[in-house]
Amino acid sequence: MxxxxxxxxxxxxxxxxxxxxxxxxxxxxxxxxxxxxxxxxxxxxxxxxxxxxxxxxxxxxxxxxxxxxxxxxxxxxxxxxxxxxxxxxxxxxxxxxxxxxxxxxxxxxxxxxxxxxxxxxxxxxxxxxxxxxxxxxxxxxxxxxxxxxxxxxxxxxxxxxxxxVSISFAAVELAKKIFGNLSGTRAMLIGAGEMAELAATHLLQNGVQDIIIANRTLSRAKELARSMGGEPIQIENMADRLHEVDIVISSTGSPVAVVQAKAVKKVLRKRKNKPMFFIDIAVPRDIDPDVNQLDNTYLYDIDDLKEVVEDNMAQRxxxxxxxxxxxxxxxxTFKNWLNSLEIQPTIVDLVDKNEEIALRELAKTLKKIGPVDQKTRNSLETLVLSVSRKCLHEPLCFLKRRTQEEGSAERFIDLARRMFNLDEEVVPPDAHLDRKNTTCAPEDIDRFIDASKNKEQ
Structure with a gap:
């Protein structure tokens, strides 16, 4: 893989x-x-x-x-x-x-x-x-x-x-810069998600008197209002209540603006042009950017929060x-795991090939010695498979270690696959003529092993 x-x-x-x-x-x-x-x-x-x-x-x-x-x-x-x-x-x-x-x-x-x-x-x-x-x-x-x-x-x-600090906290900090002391102010949260909950917490901690929570799902607004002591309303009724609040923080998932400049203009008349502070922390934006063109309104979007945020960065x-x-x-550490994925197919192929050879050789032996009962057959299979796996233990450990080294995985995996011929490549008759003087039939290998043992003795 x-x-x-x-x-x-x-x-x-x-x-x-x-x-x-x-x-x-x-x-x-x-x-x-x-x-x-x-x-x-x-x-x-x-x-x-x-x-x-x-x-x-x-x-x-x-x-x-x-x-x-x-x-x-x-x-x-x-x-x-x-x-x-x-x-x-x-x-x-x-x-x-x-x-x-x-x-x-x-x-x-x-x-x-x-x-x-x-x-x-x-x-x-x-x-x-x-x-x-x-x-x-x-x-x-x-x-x-x-x-x-x-x-x-x-x-x-x-x-x-x-x-x-969170974006919501940064928003409240910006409100304090505009209004100074927030005591006695009223706020509206548009959206009742995690951002809104954090904003409500920070607003209350900084002296906001009342909070109206407007949300598409009234049950969620009620849930947040219960924990915060606010008033829940359906988002469709938001425009009728906007004139009551000084601070509006919006963070819905709406793909279109939920607060239009035209509506805010009417709200300002009801408020006799008393200032309103809007913070839009949604993307896509919830509040029509044209709101900022109206007198006595202050609209900040999420990019405007950077200045507040940067003040808190030095200590971190x-x-x-x-x-x-x-x-x-x-x-x-994760790199080592990725490398282990690269070697996994080779380990599976190596084990499968060894087990296939072990079982094939066992079948030949059983033909020679004659019939045996099932219990004996099972024991012999367990034996040859166990020997097969134990023989692979050191080569597999070596491969796993080497594939964890920088730039080594591909080289050692390729070497192992070629050494054990896991891809069953056929060597052409004319390949390596300058080096290949003998065949590689099983009996030739057996003779080579026997000769090597005799030399050691």
Whole structure:
């Protein structure tokens, strides 16, 4: 099994919010199925959040470039965007670089807010969906499980998350810069997901008096309202209540804007132009960018949060260095597992061939000695198979050790397959005429072995 790991993605470092919005995948399950059907890949998984889209796959009988091109073309066509825009804003990794990148993402070392815990949950959700759809198999299964354990190790062994902040916390910090003290203000959360829950927690901790939670699923809004002490409403009733609030934080999964500038203009009249503060932490964006053109409104999208985020980064650099050392070590460990996959078919072929020879020789012997009862036959089979496997023990250990060395796997696997003729190659009669003076029939080999033993004696 020698399948190349390929990763292609874009994030807040490589693409602005317009591009991320354009190429966001709102239905990853459908996308994964289509990717598997239209591209030369064996398995795949997609992660799509407000700050990144990552597509990881393993190649199936195709070159690295062919796989990358097919993924980009399918991604662009699905999002009705241009291939050129996608190529310009994406990064591409293969094999161990792809492995290291996924570990880095899982550990929140590549997040806008280093150390935030949300990305690990999002990665787990994305993996669960891929498993349910059947697009995650041997390599992606192992890679994602390993990434979860690497993230756990980083959080245990470093203080990367000790003062971690989330996008939601950064949003609240920005609100404080606009309003100063938040005591007595009222807020509305549009969307009742994890981001909204975190935002609600931070708002309450900073003195917000009341919270209205608007969500498409009223039961989820009620659930969040119970735990936070807020008021749940159906998202369809949101426009009727907007005039009551000072702060609006939106984080739905809607593919279109849920707050239009026209509606906000009416709300401002009801509020007698009292200022309103909007933070849009959704991708695609929930709030019409034209809202920012209205008087007494302050609209910030997810890219605007970078300034708040950067203020909290300096103290994490030392811990990040420790975390990256863990990622590097775990990547090397994963490499050993990948190498073991390369050698696996050769081990199976070697054992199968030896067992076949052992059983064939046993059959010849049984013909000579005559009939034996079933119990004796079974015992003899166990004996010859056991001897066969024990004879392979040292060669297999040698192979496993050597394939873990840098750049050695392919050479030693090829050597073993040729030495034991596992691919049943036929040597042409005129091959190696300058070296081959005798035949290699079984009886010739027997004579060679006997002669060698006699020389030693």
């Amino acid at each position: 020698n399948r190349k790991i390929i990763l292609i993605g874009l994030n807040h470092k490589t693409a602005n919010v317009n591009i991320r919005e354009k190429f966001a995948l709102t239905d990853t399950e459908h996308f994964e199925k289509g990717l598997a059907a239209h591209c030369p890949i064996h398995e795949c998984m997609c992660l799509s959040t407000c700050n990144r889209v990552e597509i990881i796959a393993t190649a199936k009988h195709a070159s690295e470039q062919d796989v990358l091109n097919s993924i980009i073309e399918y991604w662009a066509s699905t999002c009705h965007g241009s291939v050129a825009d996608l190529v310009e804003n994406t990064y591409q990794y293969t094999d161990l670089e792809a492995v290291e990148h996924i570990f880095t993402v899982a550990c929140s070392l590549d997040s806008m807010v280093m150390g935030e815990p949300q990305i690990l949950g999002q990665l787990k959700d994305a993996y669960r969906k891929a498993v349910d759809e059947g697009t995650a198999r041997t390599i992606i299964n192992r890679l994602l499980h390993k990434s979860f354990s690497v993230a756990k190790r980083v959080r245990t062994e470093t203080a990367i998350a000790s003062s971690a 650099h030392e811990e990040a260095a420790k975390a990256r050392a863990v990622v590097t070590a775990e990547t090397a």
